[in-house]
Amino acid sequence: MAALAVARRRIVAVITFNTSGCAATVARALLLSLIAMLGIIAPHTVVAAQFTLAPTRVHLAPGQVAQTLVLGNEDEREVSFELSYQHWRMDDAGQWLLEASDDLILHPQIVTVPANGRAVIRVGTLRGAVAQEDAYRIQMQELPGETSSQGVAVTMLTRLSVPVFVQVKNPQLALQLADATLSAGALTLTLRNSGSRYLSPEDARLIVRDGKGAVLHEDTLGVPYLLVGAHLRLSRPLPAAACASAQQIELSFAEAKLDLSVPVVAANRQCGG
DSSP, X not given: OOOOOOOOEEEEEEEEEETTTOOHHHHHHHHHHHHHHTTSSTTSXXXXXXXXXXXXXXXXXXXXXXXXXXXXXXXXXXXXXEEEEEEEEEOTTSOEEEEOOOOXXXXXXXXXXXXXXXXXXXXXXXXXXXXXXXXXXXXXXXXXXXXXXXXXXXXXXXXXXXXXXXXXSSOOOOEEEEEEXXXXXXXXXXXXEOSSSOBOOEEEEEEEEOTTSOXXXXXXXXXOOBOTTOEEEEEEEOXXXXXXXXXXXXXXXXXXXXXXXXXXXXXXXXXXX
16 A cells, blocks of 8 residues: 655744734734635644733833733743844834844843743843833744644744833823814824823824814724824824814823814815815
């Protein structure tokens, strides 16, 4: 009887997500569905680690040398990650810039978490007091492990991006709205952070009012991280009927507990005919 040889191949898919409330299980499910639709894996094997991380942000207050992260592995096999970090700032267009830095201490740089176990990661800084809050991002890249599956094995590897904030004493959030521009199809405005603390991602409540305070339009505006000293240009669709009568734009942050407003200047209104 001739022996049947089964070729074994591995397809590696990397999922990158930030730790500001993003669900790894949802991301994995979406990728798995896509791969299945493409006919890549069925009826073969998918290998994806299940893990937890706490906390999901690092805050280093003045005088605080380090903070501990706990990485938990809920899988039946060990999982390893390679760790690195970069300095994080935002340019004038609100885009993230990640730059090489040696400001932090990150230990270990390769961490292996045993099956159904935990591992400790320490994040610290040797910097003294800072004049302005500084930000970094730790990149945690899952490393491929061994798989005993026959046929095609799809390995989904996760890359975590964890924010680190080296803070000033008693940091305060201060935001301003400016430069509201209206057209027949869109509302655009600038959000600035002039405080001493970052803004966390949040879905803010957007309200457009006329000169008498009546509500012309309501919407939800997703606002990402806004670092100290940075600004974002934000935009949402605006019904044409609300453009001509709009006099004030309001933005409310429930989690940050801030209510902002900006008047509509005639020169910035372009409602068309």
